[in-house]
Amino acid sequence: MNPKQSERPLPKVYLIEDDPVAKFLLVDLAESVNLPYVAFDSAVKFLEQNLDGLEGCIVSDLRMPGMSGLELQDELHKLGVNLPMIFISAYAEVHSVVRAMRGGALDFFQKPFSSQELIERIQDGLRIDRERAELLDRNRKIGERIALLTPREKEVLQGIFEGKLTKVIADELGIGVRTAETYRHLIMQKLQAGSIAELVRIVVEAMPRRHSVSQ
Numbered sequence: 062m063n064p065k066q067s068e069r070p071l072p073k074v075y076l077i078e079d080d081p082v083a084k085f086l087l088v089d090l091a092e093s094v095n096l097p098y099v100a101f102d103s104a105v106k107f108l109e110q111n112l113d114g115l116e117g118c119i120v121s122d123l124r125m126p127g128m129s130g131l132e133l134q135d136e137l138h139k140l141g142v143n144l145p146m147i148f149i150s151a152y153a154e155v156h157s158v159v160r161a162m163r164g165g166a167l168d169f170f171q172k173p174f175s176s177q178e179l180i181e182r183i184q185d186g187l188r189i190d191r192e193r194a195e196l197l198d199r200n201r202k203i204g205e206r207i208a209l210l211t212p213r214e215k216e217v218l219q220g221i222f223e224g225k226l227t228k229v230i231a232d233e234l235g236i237g238v239r240t241a242e243t244y245r246h247l248i249m250q251k252l253q254a255g256s257i258a259e260l261v262r263i264v265v266e267a268m269p270r271r272h273s274v275s276q
């Protein structure tokens with residue numbers, strides 16, 4: 062087994078609530094449907110854990126001493142932690158709801174709320190994060206395959222990525238057209254692409270901010 066895979070954190074529901082009674086109810090709700098969870102009595106305590114590679118969904122109260130749920134949302138953005146986040150609050154002022162949702166919150170529940178609806182949204186959050194993690198893992202593997210291409214293969218791939226015809230790529234690299242075609246086929250095999258369109262899509266998804274495959 063890959064050591065990185067064995068160390069991969071188990072997806073959990075992170076319950077952040079300073080009120081003991083409300084936290085007990087959230088814990089009871091998670092346990093009632095066998096959801097793995099970790100409970101915190103403040104946003105500050107949540108941030109004290111190792112945040113690298115966290116997977117799952119956050120359910121956070123809005124008003125908490127030390128750091129509010131909205132401030133936690135802002136801090137997580139700065140840290141690059143993109144877990145789906147659900148807010149709960151007895152004080153659902155319009156400006157708070159708008160700020161939370163514009164900040165990417167999955168949902169906002171006003172207390173008292175429907176336990177079933179909250180569970181369904183938590184499960185949505187877990188599904189969304191699982192899909193995100195799977196996509197990141199896929200793109201990481203593609204990036205590793207691209208990194209293993211030979212320098213010449215990367216040059217040919219760059220030409221394909223820029224939309225150049227095989228003859229143009231061959232002329233620019235000083236190789237024959239058949240040789241360029243051979244490189245193209247090798248690249249498609251190594252990156253498991255069934256067409257030029259799929260090849261370009263793979264590169265775009267794996268390296269969305271790059272303009273060169275050789276970077």
